Amino acid sequence: MALRSGFVCILGRPNAGKSTLLNALAGEKLAIVSPKPQTTRNRLLGILNLPKIKGRPAAQVVLIDTPGVHKADTALGRQMMREVREALRGCDLIFLIADASEKTNPGERFVLQLLEAAGTPAFLLLNKIDRIDKQDLLPLIEHYRQQHAFREIMPISALKKQGLDALLNATVAGLREGPRYFPEDQVTDQPLRFMVAEAIREQVLLATKEEVPHATSVLIEQFEEGKKLTRIAAVIYCERDGQKAILVGRGGQMLKKIGTAARLEIETLVHKRVFLALFVKVKARWRDSDSFVEGLDWRLQLEQMAGPPRE
Ligand code: GDP
Ligand code: MG
Numbered sequence: 001m002a003l004r005s006g007f008v009c010i011l012g013r014p015n016a017g018k019s020t021l022l023n024a025l026a027g028e029k030l031a032i033v034s035p036k037p038q039t040t041r042n043r044l045l046g047i048l049n050l051p052k053i054k055g056r057p058a059a060q061v062v063l064i065d066t067p068g069v070h071k072a073d074t075a076l077g078r079q080m081m082r083e084v085r086e087a088l089r090g091c092d093l094i095f096l097i098a099d100a101s102e103k104t105n106p107g108e109r110f111v112l113q114l115l116e117a118a119g120t121p122a123f124l125l126l127n128k129i130d131r132i133d134k135q136d137l138l139p140l141i142e143h144y145r146q147q148h149a150f151r152e153i154m155p156i157s158a159l160k161k162q163g164l165d166a167l168l169n170a171t172v173a174g175l176r177e178g179p180r181y182f183p184e185d186q187v188t189d190q191p192l193r194f195m196v197a198e199a200i201r202e203q204v205l206l207a208t209k210e211e212v213p214h215a216t217s218v219l220i221e222q223f224e225e226g227k228k229l230t231r232i233a234a235v236i237y238c239e240r241d242g243q244k245a246i247l248v249g250r251g252g253q254m255l256k257k258i259g260t261a262a263r264l265e266i267e268t269l270v271h272k273r274v275f276l277a278l279f280v281k282v283k284a285r286w287r288d289s290d291s292f293v294e295g296l297d298w299r300l301q302l303e304q305m306a307g308p309p310r311e
Helices: 018-026 075-088 107-118 134-145 164-173 192-207 241-248 250-270 290-295 298-306
Strands: 004-012 044-050 059-065 093-099 122-127 152-155 217-225 229-238 273-282
Touching: 004 018, 004 075, 004 107, 018 044, 018 059, 018 093, 018 164, 044 164, 059 164, 075 107, 075 290, 093 107, 122 134, 122 164, 134 152, 152 164, 192 217, 192 229, 192 250, 229 241, 229 250, 241 250, 241 273, 250 273
Parallel strands: 004 059, 004 093, 093 122, 122 152, 229 273
Antiparallel strands: 044 059, 217 229
16 A cells, blocks of 8 residues: 655644654654743654554654744744744644643633634644543543534543554544655754754753743854764853853852753764853843844754755
């Protein structure tokens, strides 16, 4: 039987578990995850090459992880919502993922509006069922059933990897015959440099709280792959002196902790020993700066490097 293939956009509110699901289905860590909302800022791909098994044809499922749907009030937020809309454009299937352990809130309505506007078939994934009583599931399913004509409604736990086989089977069944969009050995579209920046940002998210995670971004300034050692220098940007003081910590302790944890993560990404130099800089209100936010966007940077399209 011919290959099934298609693009599947993972859509939902911040913290619903989109990136956790992407990583669980990909079987490796492609997206950073944290308990803080708005961890994911760019859309990114996880490419699944599924062999033919009994009752399921071979397939290439291209998952698109997206930033959480939220009301944008900064240049960064608007950029994140553009990423969501880009991901929705032309995808074949949508996974709407909702946190089943939380009360449904007005924010869901905005997600459902995006879904209606896209007009693409959608599965509703009720995530985090490891945290709820089974009896709470039925009213939730009923609630969502009234909001949208979902193709499937499936309870899952992305964290505990529950319900994922059934999800993959239904997904492949929902895709048409199509080409292999990416070579079989490619697992994501993100450049290594960007994954390194994300690994550092993840440690910042895990180590800090309140407004610091949201006010932080990471830019790689040096990336030199030697024979045995990869040398990386990165700047952690924040918006205020007080945030810088937190990120550096007493006697530089916080920065050291972030650096050590990030280095270990990065070593598994580059498969080499890593020398990591971290710096913290203040850039007031960078989240409101279109040009700064554009500078964080690797797709845009790649386009600019390639230059304008030739006639
Ligand atoms: P995203 O913002 O939608 O990408 O959400 P993340 O994948 O970053 O996850 C947000 C938080 O929810 C993290 O702390 C995850 O560990 C947690 N989480 C995700 N899926 C599950 C799940 O199935 N069960 C539980 N208990 N926690 C989950
Ligand atoms: Mg995410």
